[in-house]
Amino acid sequence: MTRLKSAHGGNTREAAALMGLTADQLLDFSANINPLGMPESLKQAIVAQLACAERYPDVEYLQLHQALAAHHGVPAAWVLAGNGETESIFTLVQGLQPRRAMVVAPGFAEYRRALETVECAIDTFFLREEDGWQLTDRLLPALTAELDCLFLCTPNNPTGLLPDRALLTAIAERCRALNIALILDEAFLDFLPDEPGFIPQLAHSPHVWVLRSLTKFYAIPGLRLGYLLNSDEQAVARLRQRQMPWAINAFAALAGEVVLNDLAYQQATYRWLREEGARFYQALGEIAGLKVYPGRANYLFLRCERPDVELQYALLEKQILIRSCANYPGLDARYFRVAIRSREENQRLLTALRQALA
Ligand SMILES: Cc1ncc(COP(=O)(O)O)c(C=O)c1O
Structure with missing residues (x-):
């Protein structure tokens, strides 16, 4: 289940309010935005x-x-x-x-x-x-x-x-x-x-x-x-x-x-996604209890095989927001989407996921 009502990723205000935090205290994996930032x-x-x-x-x-x-x-x-x-x-x-x-x-x-x-x-x-x-x-x-x-x-x-x-x-x-x-x-x-x-x-x-x-x-x-x-x-x-x-x-x-x-920005983005996307995909796939789908874009689609873990909330407790896909027609509370971010940020999510699913 999700405790958030938003139909979109990126609603850090709602998630932060749920946790008694401010939006900028959350690491947002729910919106699929290039982590290189504005050119x-x-x-x-x-x-x-x-x-x-x-x-x-x-x-x-x-x-x-x-x-x-x-x-x-x-x-x-x-x-x-x-x-x-x-x-x-x-x-x-x-x-x-x-x-x-x-x-x-x-x-x-x-x-x-x-x-x-x-x-x-x-x-x-x-x-x-x-x-x-x-x-x-x-x-x-x-x-x-x-x-x-x-x-x-x-x-x-x-x-x-x-x-x-x-x-x-x-x-x-x-x-x-x-x-x-x-x-x-x-x-x-x-x-x-x-x-x-x-x-x-x-x-x-x-x-x-x-x-x-x-x-x-x-x-x-x-x-x-x-x-x-x-x-x-x-x-x-x-x-x-x-x-x-x-x-x-x-x-x-x-x-x-x-x-x-801005060809340099475009090339830097391709390089980041090629390298970090592959690394993140592989590391997610190695976490027991998670199935990761071979997405081609700057985000990955996951299924959590552990019904006893309320994954989105468990990560929110670590100040990380991921997109629950429970409110998508055709999906259910097992499904999530995570953006691919910088290496350090992805590492933080991987550590939090391993702990939540341990
Ligand atoms: C598949 C898809 N199409 C379109 C959009 C809208 O993008 P924009 O920010 O340009 O309105 C989004 C935003 O999340 C999206 O996921």
Whole structure:
């Protein structure tokens, strides 16, 4: 069970209050944020351009859209930035106005919340423990012409698992044949430098929408920046028309223009995740009573085999917050998600886990 009500990781306020602590006394493994912190290049740019807060941002965010588009090698008319990817999810759903949608469980909670704002009927496709929570071709026959859209998260949150590329192509083809808008959430794909994702195929797939977030990789969840991409320029233009003006603050817009050029930060992140991710995965797997899944992103999905241990609370007593997945549809109180953090921080969690499960 979890004693916390939050539907998201990162709610250190609630967890700290439960323990009589302040939020900064907790080591937070529940939000999946790059431990390298905000890029130095961005800090310097913000300080140098503090005065941009005194002006309205360009209401069309032309430079930002051009920077995002150049990064992916697509026309700027394919891109619409949002106040975090979460806002892009809501903008897209409100623009598409689906009557019937499918989401995958376990999955990110905001697709469902966005769909509820347009009173959309929601079908849930449940992943299975016996498949290791991996998406399989069982999904294909579940896609029918009654559906208007399908949300898929690649890699999925909370599992970190990436669907097989051939399967994703088959899903996209079936969606095209059935006139289903396929919405691919690639919020964590930047952490996988060898995975191109779906953007290179967008030109031939106007029924596919890709969602991206810069908040996790560049450690700016408080600044907020995400975007959507689609190759139907008129469809994107319609969403642009609907979006609240000045949705993105000037510093977030600046961030989009700066961070994508910070190759040194990107390389340092790849190096950290390659080395520390592998080490942490192996060490977690060696702890008796824990099963760790082979996630590809900057977090790992765990199952605790010890029903007698209230794991999240036991770690909170050591001032460590992990994400309980008990409130994800399709999961139960055995499941947890932990971010991959710095070596020292991961070491602290490993020690605390060994003690809690001893
Ligand atoms: C799978 C997934 N998509 C999208 C988001 C939203 O990211 P943003 O901070 O850009 O709104 C999150 C945040 O946790 C997420 O986990």
